[in-house]
Amino acid sequence: MTASHGNVLIVDDLPERAESMASFLTSAGFNVEVVTDVSNTVYSLGADSEIDVILCELDLRNFSWSDARRALREMDVQVPSIMFCDVADPERMMTALRLGASDFFLRPIEDKDALIRSIERCVQQRNLRRELRESRQRLEAANMELRGTVKMLEQDQQAGRQVQMRMLPVTPMVLDDYVFSHTVIPSLYLSGDFTDYFTVGDHYVIFFMADVSGHGSSSAFATVLLKNLFARKRSDYSRHRSQSILEPVSMLQHANKELLDLGVDKFATMVVGLLDMRQNTLRYSVAGHLPLPVLVSSEGARYLQGEGATVGLMEDAAYEEHVIDLPDSFMLALFSDGILEILPQMSLVEKEAYFLKVFEETSDSPEQLAKHLGLDHVETAPDDIAALFVIKRG
Numbered sequence: 133m134t135a136s137h138g139n140v141l142i143v144d145d146l147p148e149r150a151e152s153m154a155s156f157l158t159s160a161g162f163n164v165e166v167v168t169d170v171s172n173t174v175y176s177l178g179a180d181s182e183i184d185v186i187l188c189e190l191d192l193r194n195f196s197w198s199d200a201r202r203a204l205r206e207m208d209v210q211v212p213s214i215m216f217c218d219v220a221d222p223e224r225m226m227t228a229l230r231l232g233a234s235d236f237f238l239r240p241i242e243d244k245d246a247l248i249r250s251i252e253r254c255v256q257q258r259n260l261r262r263e264l265r266e267s268r269q270r271l272e273a274a275n276m277e278l279r280g281t282v283k284m285l286e287q288d289q290q291a292g293r294q295v296q297m298r299m300l301p302v303t304p305m306v307l308d309d310y311v312f313s314h315t316v317i318p319s320l321y322l323s324g325d326f327t328d329y330f331t332v333g334d335h336y337v338i339f340f341m342a343d344v345s346g347h348g349s350s351s352a353f354a355t356v357l358l359k360n361l362f363a364r365k366r367s368d369y370s371r372h373r374s375q376s377i378l379e380p381v382s383m384l385q386h387a388n389k390e391l392l393d394l395g396v397d398k399f400a401t402m403v404v405g406l407l408d409m410r411q412n413t414l415r416y417s418v419a420g421h422l423p424l425p426v427l428v429s430s431e432g433a434r435y436l437q438g439e440g441a442t443v444g445l446m447e448d449a450a451y452e453e454h455v456i457d458l459p460d461s462f463m464l465a466l467f468s469d470g471i472l473e474i475l476p477q478m479s480l481v482e483k484e485a486y487f488l489k490v491f492e493e494t495s496d497s498p499e500q501l502a503k504h505l506g507l508d509h510v511e512t513a514p515d516d517i518a519a520l521f522v523i524k525r526g
Contacts, residue, residue, distance in 0.1 A: 137161040138184040138255030141211075143170060145192050153187065160248055170195055177209045179265060185234075185254035186213040190224055197227055210261065212254040214247075293322055296352055299359055301329050307337065309524050310409060313498055317470070317507065317517040324351030324400075325468040325518035328359060332369055332377055335410040338362065340383070341520050343421065343468040344400040354391065354398045354444075361390055380404040380417035384443055384451045387419075391444030399444035403466055407522065412458045417451045419443050423484055425466045426491050429459040433491035435484075461526035465491065465501070470517035474506060498523070 140162045144150035147168050154164045165183075167173045170192060177183065190197075214235045215228040228236045234257075235250040297316075304313040312329045324347055329339035342358050344351040365383065368374035376382045383404045391398055401421035407414055418424065418438030425436040436456070441449035458464075477483045494504040498521040507517065 137163075138251065138258070139163045139182055140165070140251065141175065141183045141186045142166045143186060143188040143192075144168060144216075145170065145189065145195075149189075156244070157187075157251070162251065177211045179210045179261075181211055183211050184258040185251055186211055187251075188213055188215055190215045190217040190228055191219075197231060212257055214250055214254065216241075293318065296322060296326075296355070299356070300327070305329065307331065307409065309526075310337070310407070311523045311525075312337070312339065312521070313523075314518070314520045315498075315502065315507065316519075322348055322352035323516045323518070324348075324355065325470065325516040326355035326358060327466070327518050327520040328362060329520070329522075330362075330366065332366055335408060336378065337407040337409065338366070338377060338405070339407065339466075339520060339522065340402060340404045341421065341466040341468065341518060342387075342400045342402045343470075343516070343518070345398055347516065350396055350398065354394070354396070354400065357390055357394060358387055358400070358402075361386055378406055379453075380406055380415055381451045381453045384417050384419050384440065385449075388441075388443040388446075388449050392447060394444075399442045401442050401469070403438075405464075405522075407458075412460070412524070413455060414458055414464070415453060415455050417453050419449075419451060422469050422480075423467055423472065423487055425464060426488065427458075428463040428465070428491050429461065431459070433488050435488065458524065459526075460524070462522075462524050463491075463498075464522040465498075466520040468516060468518040470515035471505065471507075471519070473515045474517070 137160065140157055142150050142153055142164060144153070144166070145168055150166045150168055154166050157164050167175070175181070175183065177186070209232075212234040213232065214237065215231070215233040216237050216239055217224050217228070218239045220238055225236055234254055237247060241247055300314065300316065301312070304311050314327045316323055316325060316327070318325075324344035326342045326344070327340065329337055332338055340362065342355060344354040362377070362383070365374065365377040365386065369377045376386065384402060387400070387402060391400065400419075402419040403416060403421045403425055405414055405416040416425070416436065416438065417440060419440045420442035423435070424438065426433055427436055436454070438452060438454055440451040443449065471487070472480070472483045475483045475486055477486050490501065490504050494501050498519070502519070507519070
């Protein structure tokens with residue numbers, strides 16, 4: 133049932149009058165059907181109906197609109213209607229309004245152009261409702277598909293997080309008087325912050341902290357690359373006695389090149405350290421990392437100094453190496469910059485001063501320090517947070 137102007141259903145129990153109206157509307161370009169026996173006619177008038185507008189006689193013989201009103205509500209009539217009457221009676225007009233008529237015309241119809249315009253408005257309204265319904269159905273289908281995709285992505289992210297957590301070193305790792313431990317709190321399922329520590333030879337321990345730009349999967353992939361880089365250089369030392377793994381500056385240069393070669397516009401701040409347990413010394417290099425490592429001893433807490441370009445931005449990035457003698461008893465702590473996001477102070481200078489003050493007041497254990505900083509109740513952080521602790525008890 134299709135037409136260029138719309139589909140009209142005429143309901144009138146006077147066949148001659150109904151056919152006259154049908155002839156007029158057909159000539160105007162509408163597709164018309166006529167019903168003269170209301171009691172024996174069944175039409176779908178819901179949202180799926182092909183009918184665009186009903187032209188209905190108000191004074192149907194042997195028919196009660198009061199009785200029909202409940203049935204019409206149960207039918208969920210979605211097709212607009214235009215009512216006709218021979219008498220300009222307020223009660224009849226109110227009946228038409230109560231029935232939900234879109235328009236009302238008196239017979240004889242003197243302005244037939246007005247009737248055509250009224251029908252066209254009803255057709256337009258009907259078409260808009262159809263379009264809205266179809267759009268809603270498409271949106272619901274798209275939302276269902278999106279929910280499925282999001283669920284799959286969440287499952288992938290959760291699996292990726294499990295893999296990433298398994299890449300982290302054992303915590304704590306105890307080597308004679310030294311204890312290494314860490315914690316990582318991702319802002320999403322996957323983290324762009326990463327830390328690692330491992331032995332090399334008989335008395336060296338290599339450790340590093342990396343804070344990759346951004347969040348999510350791409351940043352996590354960059355941490356995998358850095359983990360792999362250090363594992364390869366450790367293997368090179370074992371098999372070929374390559375010294376790169378024992379040189380923090382060399383490791384930063386390798387990390388810089390590999391991130392640039394990766395070509396995913398990712399860069400990272402890093403701290404790389406080499407602890408000599410035999411000499412109790414530390415060699416380290418810093419690549420744009422904040423906050424700087426904190427060394428806590430009987431003399432108090434202080435930031436270790438160091439500067440250098442972040443890795444993954446410039447091919448000719450330069451780095452410095454620092455060597456310090458460590459106290460007989462100390463705690464060395466490295467944090468990613470996500471820790472600064474949860475501190476209450478406003479400016480970076482105030483945050484760094486408060487951060488150092490926390491170390492001076494709480495240096496008994498990493499657990500007490502984490503509690504003082506509020507890490508024990510952080511479930512979702514605005515940025516990834518990673519922490520690495522190296523402790524030596526005299």
